[in-house]
Amino acid sequence: MAIDTYEIEDLVREIEQLRNTQPHLQTLLDAFSHLFLEKNRWLSETSVDPTILPIDPLRFAEGIPLNQQHQLFFTHDPWGSAGWSVVNAITHGFPNLTEDMQVILHRVTAGKSDSFSQFFTNAEEVAGQLALRAEELGISTVSLHFFLRVLNSFMLTKKARDMKLELSAYSWTKGYCPLCGSFPHLAILGEKGQRLLQCADCGHAWPFSRLACPYCDHEDPQDTNIIFIDGQKEEAAFTCDKCNRYLLTANRSACLGHPPADLIAMGLTHLDIILQEKGYSPMTECDWNNFCG
Numbered sequence: 162m163a164i165d166t167y168e169i170e171d172l173v174r175e176i177e178q179l180r181n182t183q184p185h186l187q188t189l190l191d192a193f194s195h196l197f198l199e200k201n202r203w204l205s206e207t208s209v210d211p212t213i214l215p216i217d218p219l220r221f222a223e224g225i226p227l228n229q230q231h232q233l234f235f236t237h238d239p240w241g242s243a244g245w246s247v248v249n250a251i252t253h254g255f256p257n258l259t260e261d262m263q264v265i266l267h268r269v270t271a272g273k274s275d276s277f278s279q280f281f282t283n284a285e286e287v288a289g290q291l292a293l294r295a296e297e298l299g300i301s302t303v304s305l306h307f308f309l310r311v312l313n314s315f316m317l318t319k320k321a322r323d324m325k326l327e328l329s330a331y332s333w334t335k336g337y338c339p340l341c342g343s344f345p346h347l348a349i350l351g352e353k354g355q356r357l358l359q360c361a362d363c364g365h366a367w368p369f370s371r372l373a374c375p376y377c378d379h380e381d382p383q384d385t386n387i388i389f390i391d392g393q394k395e396e397a398a399f400t401c402d403k404c405n406r407y408l409l410t411a412n413r414s415a416c417l418g419h420p421p422a423d424l425i426a427m428g429l430t431h432l433d434i435i436l437q438e439k440g441y442s443p444m445t446e447c448d449w450n451n452f453c454g
């Protein structure tokens with residue numbers, strides 16, 4: 162399922178199409194399109210030598226995602242090239258962070274990207290040290306946090322892509338991601354009404370019951386709803402009154418392929434605003450969907 166890389170020209174075309182059809186997204190696209198493009202490029206360049214981890218079928222059937230069965234990140238992962246790509250994308254999309262990104266780039270090019278991988282391979286040891294590390298580097302905590310969050314998403318997406326075939330060999334019935342345990346930021350309805358949940362953090366996609374709430378498993382038509390806006394059949398949001406969460410939902414049954422989930426989700430931010438004004442929260446937060454938090 163999912164985590165396909167796109168031809169760069171196709172991705173550029175999808176971004177331009179979104180820019181033309183939804184001019185109000187201009188600012189978001191100016192900032193994030195560099196991240197989408199750079200991540201896609203980095204994923205296609207690092208597709209050789211995938212890391213395959215064994216899945217324990219019993220623990221998987223109990224709903225234990227892969228990141229709780231194994232350590233997903235290793236110091237020998239391609240942190241250097243990922244770090245370079247992330248710095249490049251953030252510098253172009255968020256020019257006010259340029260100076261801090263140059264400091265990080267200096268460490269990456271000096272072969273010190275290990276210091277960043279430590280954040281993920283020894284997460285418990287370095288948790289809470291973010292401010293200290295930022296001070297040591299002479300950059301803002303916000304910059305370091307953003308860089309690490311994007312770096313984590315690049316590497317996690319690579320892991321999901323590496324494990325795509327293995328993961329699809331086992332059934333998974335939970336509403337959180339079988340690889341990283343995060344909740345989805347989007348559902349795509351496909352042929353024959355299949356609902357594919359899309360992980361916001363690693364990009365993995367997996368089938369899930371069309372009627373149940375992925376967040377709390379509740380399944381009762383009285384408490385769940387599908388909200389359409391302006392009669393648009395392609396765009397909707399699933400809502401659950403038991404947990405008070407919503408999930409953006411795109412109907413793509415008529416299309417053979419579709420743009421990356423992040424781009425589809427970004428194109429539905431008007432629904433995020435409406436749902437959050439009604440008092441619902443997203444199942445997970447991504448960088449652009451928190452309007453009332």
Ligand SMILES: [Zn+2]
Binds near residue numbers: 339360361
């Ligand atoms: Zn995931």
Ligand SMILES: [Zn+2]
Binds near residue numbers: 377404
């Ligand atoms: Zn729910």
